[in-house]
Amino acid sequence: MEFEAVIGLEVHVQLKTESKIFCSCSTQFGAPPNTHTCPVCLGMPGVLPVLNKKAVEYAMKMALATNCNINQTNVFARKHYFYPDLPKGYQISQYELPLAEDGWIEVETEAGKRRIRINRIHMEDDAGKLIHDELRPVSYVDLNRTGTPLIEIVSEPDIRTPEEAASYLKKIRQLVRYLKISDGNMEEGSLRCDANISLRPRGRKELGTKAELKNMNSFRHVQKALEYEIRRQSALLLDGTKIIQETRLYDASKGVTHSMRGKEEAHDYRYFPDPDLVPIKIDDTWLEQVRKSLPELPDAKMGRFMEEYGLPEYDAKVLTNSIELADYFEQAVRLYPKAKKVSNWIMVELLKLTKKDDHDLSKCNVTPQVLAELLSLIDKGTISNKIAKKVLEEVFEKGGSPSQIVEREGLAQVSDQSELSAIVEQVVQDNPKEVEKYRAGKKKVMGFFVGQVMRKTKGKANPQMVNELLRKLLDEN
Amino acid sequence: MAHITVEEVEHVAQLARLRFSKDELEEFTNQLDAILRFVGKLESLDTEGVEPTYRAIEIVNCFREDVVKPSLPIEEVTANAPESEEGAFVVPRII
Numbered sequence: 001m002e003f004e005a006v007i008g009l010e011v012h013v014q015l016k017t018e019s020k021i022f023c024s025c026s027t028q029f030g031a032p033p034n035t036h037t038c039p040v041c042l043g044m045p046g047v048l049p050v051l052n053k054k055a056v057e058y059a060m061k062m063a064l065a066t067n068c069n070i071n072q073t074n075v076f077a078r079k080h081y082f083y084p085d086l087p088k089g090y091q092i093s094q095y096e097l098p099l100a101e102d103g104w105i106e107v108e109t110e111a112g113k114r115r116i117r118i119n120r121i122h123m124e125d126d127a128g129k130l131i132h133d134e135l136r137p138v139s140y141v142d143l144n145r146t147g148t149p150l151i152e153i154v155s156e157p158d159i160r161t162p163e164e165a166a167s168y169l170k171k172i173r174q175l176v177r178y179l180k181i182s183d184g185n186m187e188e189g190s191l192r193c194d195a196n197i198s199l200r201p202r203g204r205k206e207l208g209t210k211a212e213l214k215n216m217n218s219f220r221h222v223q224k225a226l227e228y229e230i231r232r233q234s235a236l237l238l239d240g241t242k243i244i245q246e247t248r249l250y251d252a253s254k255g256v257t258h259s260m261r262g263k264e265e266a267h268d269y270r271y272f273p274d275p276d277l278v279p280i281k282i283d284d285t286w287l288e289q290v291r292k293s294l295p296e297l298p299d300a301k302m303g304r305f306m307e308e309y310g311l312p313e314y315d316a317k318v319l320t321n322s323i324e325l326a327d328y329f330e331q332a333v334r335l336y337p338k339a340k341k342v343s344n345w346i347m348v349e350l351l352k353l354t355k356k357d358d359h360d361l362s363k364c365n366v367t368p369q370v371l372a373e374l375l376s377l378i379d380k381g382t383i384s385n386k387i388a389k390k391v392l393e394e395v396f397e398k399g400g401s402p403s404q405i406v407e408r409e410g411l412a413q414v415s416d417q418s419e420l421s422a423i424v425e426q427v428v429q430d431n432p433k434e435v436e437k438y439r440a441g442k443k444k445v446m447g448f449f450v451g452q453v454m455r456k457t458k459g460k461a462n463p464q465m466v467n468e469l470l471r472k473l474l475d476e477n
Numbered sequence: 478m479a480h481i482t483v484e485e486v487e488h489v490a491q492l493a494r495l496r497f498s499k500d501e502l503e504e505f506t507n508q509l510d511a512i513l514r515f516v517g518k519l520e521s522l523d524t525e526g527v528e529p530t531y532r533a534i535e536i537v538n539c540f541r542e543d544v545v546k547p548s549l550p551i552e553e554v555t556a557n558a559p560e561s562e563e564g565a566f567v568v569p570r571i572i
Contacts (some may be wrong), residue, residue, distance in 0.1 A: 017543045024546035033564040038549045054543035075531070082494050084568045132570060140565035268492060273531040281537040 003199040003234050007159035007226060008119075011172050013151050013182045014126065014190040015058045020278075021125050022049030022092065023147035029188075032141040034434055043087030048276055055149035056280060058181040059099050060290045062151055065175050065297055066118050068103030070287060073343070076123075076277040079269045081326055084141050085128040094103045098122035099151075101278075105175070106299065107167040116168050117156035126150050138272050157196065162226035166219050169193060178323045186218050193222055198243070199233045199419035208233075209243040213257055215250045223256070225250040225257055232257070301326055309339035318347050328361045328368055332460040335372035345371060349389060353396045365399040366392060384463060387411050415462040420453075423467045427452045438474050446470065480513035481506060 020027055023040035023273060040047045063070050077095035084342055105117035115226065128143035153172060159165050173184040173191055183190040198210035216222045228250075248257040296304070297322050303411055305316035305326070319329045325346075332342045350366060374392060377383050383391065383406055390404050406412050414420060427449055438445040446467075453466045486506045490497055497505065548554075555561040560568075 019545045024541070024544060025548045026545045032551075034554045034566070035551055035564065036548050041510050044548070044552065050539060050541045052543050053540035056540070073537075080492070082492070084566075084571055130571060131565070137570040138567050139569070139571045140562065141568055142565050207484050268488075270492075277533050278532060278539045280535070280536045 003230070004202045004204075004236065005160055005162075005226070005230050005351060006157045006198050006200060006210075007162075007165055008157035008196045009153075009155045009159065009165060009168060010194045010196070011153045011155075011169065012192040012194075013062070013172070013176050013184065014154065015149040015151060016190075017052055017054045017057050017058065017149055019052060020147035021052050021055045021123070022147055025147065027148050031144055033140070034144060036144040037146065042085075043089065043146075047393055049092065051277060051280070052149060055123065055392055056099075057290055057293075058149070058179070059121065059151045060282070060287070061179045061181055061294060062153070062176065063100030063103065063121050064291055064294060065179055066100075066103040066121065066153070067104050068100035068118060068121055070100045070282055071097055072282055073097060073279050073281075074099050074122075075279045076274040077271045079124075079271055079276050081269060083127070083132050084139065085143075085146070087128070087143060087146065091124055091127065092274055092277070093271075094122035095153075096273075097279075105168070105171050107164065107171050109161070109164045109167055114158075114164065116158045116164075119151050119154045119156050121151055122148050124152060133374050157198075161476035162230070165195065165226055168222045169219055169222060174321070175191050178295055178298060179324075180295075190219070192217075195222060195226060197226060197233070199230065199237060208237075209245050211243065211245070211257075212247045214247060217252070221250055224255055228256055252324075295323060305329075309333065309343075310417045311339060311343055314471050315340070315343045315347065318351075319343060324362055331368035332371045335368060336375045338375070341375060341425065342371065345375065345392075349392055350396075353393065357386060365395065366396050370395055370402060377402055377406065381413060381415055382406060383411055383413050384459070386459060387413070399464040410442065413458060413462045414457050415461050415465060417465070420457075420461060420465055420469055423453055424449075424466065426475060427456065428470070428473055435474065445473075447475075480517060481509050 003149055015021075017027060019025060020036075020041055023038050025036045025038050028036065037266075040049055048443070060070060074094060074097045076092050076226045078090040079093045079095070080090040082089060098120045100121040101119065103121070104115050105118065106113050106115050126145050126148040128141055130148040131140040131142065133139065155168065161170060169186075169191075176182040176184045176191070182429045185191060186193070193216055194211040195197055195216070196210045198208035200206065211229060211233070213225050216225050229248070236243055244259075247260045249260055250257050300322075302313075302316045303310050305319060308311060309316075311319070318325075329342060329346060333339050336342060350361070350364075350371070353366075354361065354364065354467045371392075374395075377389050377391075378385060383440065387406075388402075391405050394400070394405055395402060431449070431452070434445050434448055438449075449470050450463065450466055451471070453461050454463075483502055483506050486502055487497075490502075495535060551564050555564065555566065558566050560566070
């Protein structure tokens, strides 16, 4: 029997506000334990939370970017459970009236573009961190993270394969980065993902029993955990064993998931509206204000790059991967308007030099100005493509301006007719055997002569002129 | 009819990580039952068409700007902690 996977993702995104969601403590990462805490985020009795307006606006941005309907009135609720990283004894979240509902995003899959629906986006506060002692039977509680604003993005069970899940996650990360509302870093926990997965015989409508997967700290983990879970559940189903609805933890070192078994109390969060927080009312004026503050989003930008600059789809996709890269490209094109050439140099040469997957060129020595200058030098015939690549590497490593480097290191192309003629004549004279071969019809020997001239000029000879001069000299007799 | 059973009290206690003896369970069940019976009187009112009141005041949009203010000094943070180490609260191991 062939099974189809039904996958839904719950993604938590840490919003990068300066202060926490309900108090004025810093959200800065890496401070000594509990130094970013106050009576509110410590959950002391009698305190009152006050909502951070920026956190709401960040959440609204994501809701708009994912085509959600924003609820004009939305409220906070308390979600109760006991754990040492949750000093209040409840998480402030949204339950009945979340910030936003019914959205979708489009993701790339092997089968082309697919629309994945979003069930809801709500706001909540993050919990603290526990560190377990290696030797003593104790845990250390650090509440600096407690109260960091989060949004939870809940997808509909529209995802069908582990690859699609990864693609969906990458899209979410791309959006939060475009919106500049989060670092979206899975390894550091500013983007976290839980997955619900069940199987059903292909073609069947009804859903099977699902498992909830947790503890996946990278895109790869999510994909691997889902792949493992598909294998596990298929084997059970083929065996006629029932799937148990449960939470399972992914073990990255073994590549398997295992049951949390009994550790988890049956979900009984006793949600109720938080009486300490007044409802949020979002009127049209506010909504429009936030809508206007949205940057051009990836899909729109990609379309525009193809149209406005005549770039192929592939180029447009790579260049709009991050907003920083897209901005870099556009700045360079403003200074040097041959878009496809700029695109080639960024994609092939520059991204090769920068770290993989990290297209942040903001600290790169090769600024858009440098790239534009370099490409102009090629156009003017001052340097060849080959030399330009060397200059690019040099600026990337050590900084400086291309023209200065060309001058300082004498890299300018030799285009002087008489100078090149002399060298060409010398080379022809020194290699009578090759000349014979050439004249006997072995035109391939041309490459040898060009190579010799290049060697003598340390690669600086204008290749077009060398070819012309050689042909003239060799063909005339 | 009782408003709450011993089993329900046991369940709530478990959610709150509390453990009670049999006698205590019975005692609390009786007390909670009396409280619920008292509050239950409200059910005799006709609330058809009345919106629930979640908050004592009827305002919306109470915000603060995203500005960092000093946190509590670490000595005060850990002042009431039975055990702390280098600023962190120490609790029985949880995994």
